[in-house]
């Protein structure tokens with residue numbers, strides 16, 4: 001390959017990697033597997049090695065993923081020692097090379113500590129005088145977010161150490177994991193609430209760590225596993241493994257799946273064992289980490305710029321299996337979207353029997369030219385939900401049939417529709433399609449909507465009896481009706497009615513979300529409620545008015561506009577109004593003024609849960625003055641996500657305090673805006689494994 005050709009390839013690889021980074025980190029919706037992603041990265045690194053003149057500092061091979069992009073919500077602190085990533089490999093030969101290199105340098109007998117590589121979010125804990133004093137995320141490896149309040153809510157992390165012998169001041173590092181059971185529960189809740197589910201437990205763990213509501217963190221069922229104490233902090237221990245044993249005796253959560261290995265054969269045994277056995281673990285692991293155990297040898301071997309020379313990570317390949325597609329079901333969701341699902345010959349994959357795989361949408365089926373009867377390759381990696389990644393065309397039986405995508409709703413028979421620039425077909429019969437109606441009713445009552453505890457089974461019962469067809473019917477329910485349902489006693493019935501009654505006090509932003517307007521999630525609902533103040537004002541807004549609102553695009557504006565021009569929806573709103581629900585912002589934050597900011601000059605920069613204008617209005621309502629430029633007179637810079645870099649720089653130079661949205665809300669006593677609670681997940685580095 002000549003340099004010209006290399007330059008073209010490098011350019012293309014960087015583009016692909018950056019695009020996938022964006023999908024992964026920002027959209028939280030990876031489109032390629034971790035394995036394929038790593039292959040792109042390896043190819044790029046290899047080319048840059050061959051053509052060093054084409055290697056530039058901004059190449060994705062030199063940047064580790066950062067979880068700091070989320071704005072300035074948490075205080076940032078420097079790590080005592082940088083948190084580095086491990087070199088990783090999918091090849092046993094490279095593990096052999098690693099062992100051979102180490103043996104050559106160490107030149108005496110030594111052992112390896114082999115450990116599972118956990119697939120979670122990196123964390124560094126500091127204990128001082130036996131007490132947990134700080135917890136930092138990995139951040140960019142040098143600076144991390146201080147999430148100590150959240151970490152204190154995670155079960156299994158001791159606030160105080162027990163036993164004796166712990167260093168007076170030390171760091172211990174590891175990972176926050178979300179076990180599969182918690183992950184499934186969380187995603188089910190999110191889907192009920194009309195939110196995007198997390199792609200995998202790693203993203204869910206990472207997103208949970210950055211929540212502003214630490215009580216919610218406590219409810220998420222996270223766990224912690226610790227696996228590294230920087231050798232500088234444990235001078236009196238000989239080996240890494242002994243230090244971890246001691247840490248376990250102090251009450252710290254350390255994995256008991258570690259093993260000391262004397263040679264490469266034992267390492268291979270360990271890898272082989274866990275490649276199968278990991279499928280029985282209740283949490284995600286994606287490889288094995290092999291560390292030279294002696295701390296003295298670790299110090300001798302030292303570090304490259306990016307990773308230690310005394311450790312390597314071996315990554316398991318996502319498991320694949322071949323099986324046959326028997327038929328395709330078409331399922332209707334709450335919003336009417338029709339999702340094709342393949343029924344397959346059962347096959348054992350990553351510890352579970354797999355019988356069904358999502359086929360996403362019609363385009364996805366066409367992209368493989370999938371036929372019914374085809375032999376397909378299925379993977380189940382970090383994504384959890386099995387996915388078809390290819391078709392073995394050579395194995396196609398003669399009678400294999402091309403799937404016929406339905407033209408009518410499999411549930412109610414209404415002709416399906418497809419919106420321009422959308423890949424999914426949907427049933428437009430929102431008003432009478434049973435699955436959609438039940439889905440909407442369930443959404444209406446969900447926790448972040450009207451907050452009435454109600455499961456699918458109850459909805460089925462109420463629907464089947466004909467008691468409830470639309471949300472307003474909940475407010476007409478009678479005690480005797482509920483008590484006539486199978487399994488309902490007086491207590492449960494009256495509690496349900498009380499809960500319905502209590503929902504009349506739920507604020508307008510939640511009510512707006514509960515209505516289930518297509519594309520209007522919780523964040524948008526909160527923003528619309530604060531911007532328009534009442535349902536009448538929102539209903540009167542023109543398409544252009546809506547489009548002019550920050551973050552509202554054409555699809556969403558059209559959807560909202562049409563919603564308020566649909567007679568059946570307007571009639572339902574009238575019924576809900578008559579029932580006593582909140583349809584305006586009575587407790588508008590801007591009217592609840594205080595003197596919290598009296599005499600202060602505040603510069604507002606970045607994006608917030610509310611619009612920037614609304615944030616300025618809040619400043620004014622609480623007695624402060626909003627200014628546009630940072631100067632010596634600025635009291636503080638109120639920074640949302642992606643604040644102006646010059647403003648941040650200026651503030652830092654002048655020693656002006658930079659305040660996060662959360663701190664600000666606390667200062668004015670407004671609590672958290674609902675929309676700011678959930679943050680996108682920012683996963684760990686691109687190389688997997690960290691130190």
Ligand SMILES: [Zn+2]
Nearest residue numbers: 409412427433
């Ligand atoms: Zn339908």
